[in-house]
Amino acid sequence: MKHRSILRLLVLSIVTLGIYQLLWLKQTRDEMVRKGAKIPPFLMLLSPILAVVGLFALWLMLGVQADAYGDTLSTSADIGIVVASIVAVISIPLVSLYWFYQYCYGVDQVTHGQTSFGISYVLFIVFTLFGVNFIWPFIIQDGFNKVSDNSHKHNHSTKSKHSSQHPHGPSSGPVIYSR
Numbered sequence: 001m002k003h004r005s006i007l008r009l010l011v012l013s014i015v016t017l018g019i020y021q022l023l024w025l026k027q028t029r030d031e032m033v034r035k036g037a038k039i040p041p042f043l044m045l046l047s048p049i050l051a052v053v054g055l056f057a058l059w060l061m062l063g064v065q066a067d068a069y070g071d072t073l074s075t076s077a078d079i080g081i082v083v084a085s086i087v088a089v090i091s092i093p094l095v096s097l098y099w100f101y102q103y104c105y106g107v108d109q110v111t112h113g114q115t116s117f118g119i120s121y122v123l124f125i126v127f128t129l130f131g132v133n134f135i136w137p138f139i140i141q142d143g144f145n146k147v148s149d150n151s152h153k154h155n156h157s158t159k160s161k162h163s164s165q166h167p168h169g170p171s172s173g174p175v176i177y178s179r
Helices: 004-016 019-034 042-068 075-110 117-129 132-162
Strands: none
Touching: 004 019, 004 132, 019 042, 019 075, 019 132, 042 075, 075 117, 075 132, 117 132
16 A cells, blocks of 8 residues: 555645545545455445435426426425435435445455454444544554555565575575586
């Protein structure tokens, strides 16, 4: 996983009023998928919200059209839009819970359990219930950074081991070949 500055994540999250955290979620999701995690597409997370916005826009357009012709919206159209909006609103937390369940499972997978599924998912739910879910990405990114740092140290130590070895094996004097 890519090493990211937690301070930068914090500052950009504040400056963009949380929009940067959505970008961070998409980027980290894509990285985890490349490493084999099975996380649903990012658009799935946004689809219920987009549906609510779309239904509201439809309701406004139908109302404007009805006003232009001097009519009112039919009761069935009003009821249909209200029911569809309620379904969309109810699906927001359900889709989010499922998407973050899969995301947290991916976190556990790519951090090799250093940031466990249980801890990351429970923290997501608790932070969301208390309205402080903006803290959650900092904890997850810290886990990603630890894995990234360990991977970097491992790769560096492996390179120095290989570079100190002679290309034909351990150097113990002249190589004598016999038949």
